[in-house]
Amino acid sequence: MDEVRELPADQRVVRRLAAGPTRLTVLAEHRQTGKRSVFVTFGPELSPASSDAVAALGHPHILPLRTAGPGMLSAQVPDGADLVAFAPNGGSPSAELAVLTQVADALDAAHRVGAVHGDLRAEDALVDVRTGHVCLAGFGLYPPGTPVGPANDQRSLGAVLAHCLPPHRPALADVLQAAYAARYPTCRALVDAARAALPAEAPAPSPKRTRRRRTVIGAALALVVAVAAGVIATPHIVASFGPTDGELTRMPAAVRGACALAGPEGLPPGSDRQLRCHGADGQDMTAGLYDSAADAEAGYRAAVAATPSARTGDGDCSNSPGWEHSYPGVGAPTGRVLCVRDNTGARMVWLNRTDRTVSTATRSDGDALALYQAWARWVEIPAFPAAQEKDLMALLVETDCRRAPAGAIDAVDGAVASVDCTPLGTGASTVRYLRFSDSEHLDRAYRSDVEKAGGHDGVDCSDPKEPTFLGDSVTYVLSVPFGRLACRPGPGAPTLTMSIDSLMLMGIASGPDRTALVNWLSHASSPRVAPLVGSLNQRSQFPTAQERQLLDHIPAGSPSICTRPTEKQVGLNVKGARVVGAACLVSTLRGGSVFYYQYADHNELLAAGGPSGGPDCLSDPPGFFGSARYTRPNGSTGTLQCGPTVADAATFALAWTDERTDIRVMAFSPDRGALLAWWRSGAGPE
16 A cells, blocks of 8 residues: 555654555654654455454553554554664664564464464564664454464564574574474564574674664664663664665765764754764764754744844854854855854754754854854855856956855845945945845845835935935936935945846945945946846847847947937937937946937938037037038048037037938037047947
8 A cells, every 4th residue: 555544634644654565554643732643544455353452452562553443543652752664674683683572572462362463564563763662563454365373473473584684594594494384382482593593793883984874773773682681772872773865865965974863862843853963074963854844944943042142134154153044145045054152162053944954063162163164064055156146246347255144145035146345446335236036026125125214216316415315216327227226324324225127136335425425336336337238138129120230330449338228318319200229338438328320211310410500529619519510531421519418517418410321329428528539539330
């Protein structure tokens, strides 16, 4: 049977114990009380006639399974018991015989009252891995027509025994032959005879020196031997258990080969098993195992609640103890970690949501840095810069950057990378950049920052007349909106927060003076223009085929960073004419911008050129007011106009028409000399 029948609603399955052709045994836990029970479900062909009678014996090695409904038996197990099914693994024969001794006693007790097992299998022996105690389950669950009786039980026990004994031993072969013939007066006599025929065993190797894989049951047999001999189970003995392969895969790869099942001491809240692992550097760790991520989360939160000294915020366990934050600090969070140091030493507790574990490591000498370094190797904290950090820094003008404290990325949902950089130029003291997984998380983080500061929508942070320095407004590049900018006076220092939706980027900068900080933002801050405009173009699918034809007229030495101007900007520049436009940046114009428009109607281009009887702009006329015809050596001709802009007298404009290509160019810069030099050098169009 492979399917678990529906258990009572108040029970949840902890693990499967045994699955046979006709029955399934599981360990379950009460959802409210945590009490554990064994449930055996079976098909309609079975009839557990003797189960209740055998349970009534009250024998210490018989699991008292009683009818719990159609096709189901159940028995509650003692508090703290952790049952697994016996699986002979060819390990120590004397250790495995210690299990079968208890099985034999259970069979003999049933035989004395006229009951039989009828279908004995190794997995019917359930071993408590914490104490080595064995209980036998499955009495009376045999298919119709199966020969049953004490002799058959003895033969079945002999078959199990054969898997526990070393081969090619004549004395043992005689024991098994006698078992198959049911010659022993009792099952216990059979096991005693096998034990007497065993050769002497060599001492078992230390569990820390061997890497041989063990199953949970096979390794637990060392404890069974100790219990059978009257030795009290100690944490050292319990630690010699071997975890299952599935449990080992939940351990850090760096210590996976040196893990053993640990005792119940120090179990995280809600966990019922834990492994102790030994690092190559001598640092140990223990990991509590949970059945679900929610249970592991609750266990970790309980550990945090018990450590009130831990802080959340802009900190990192890599720098100092006393913090609680997510990790690894880049990419999607794997879990959370708590690091503390007190008079007992240094301690780290961490949650791994994927592996459903809560682990602990300590150092009595209080060396928190050494403990962190071991932990960082175990959980594989990536070296800086990780891939996400490289992608982030590729967008920045700053070059001196480092990973921000883990608390920084922890504080904003959806952030996948965060770096602190040394600002270029003057005006900013600190700057931090965060990259997000998507624009929705970016917008949520930005809005949260604005709401906390009390920023006013529409207030321009660069306006010196704004007394509060509480603003939130749209930011533009080449007339195209690309994000938002918020400002606040403190606490501590004036601060700017910018968001760039197309790059999923947020920056936070602070400086001692608001005016100098805003000036820094305009001239020395990230992001780099090329990736910014590139991301905008990707969203708008610029250029189209017509726009590409326009760009082909721009000389190679002129601007290469171009985008599509907004409809509003086009309307301001060409006043209703039918055009194809491109807005470009020119580095030699000191942050100036250039707009190229190709007209569909030649007459509309001529009208846009305006009058031509004024001063020649190339002579840098007074006030920079001019309008005159020009002819270039390449044969292009048109009207060249110049003057200060209406919106800002400190910004100058140079505009000209090219009547060969029907293109009009409008360039803007605070440096009119730079404008003229650029025009003379071949500003185009070609």
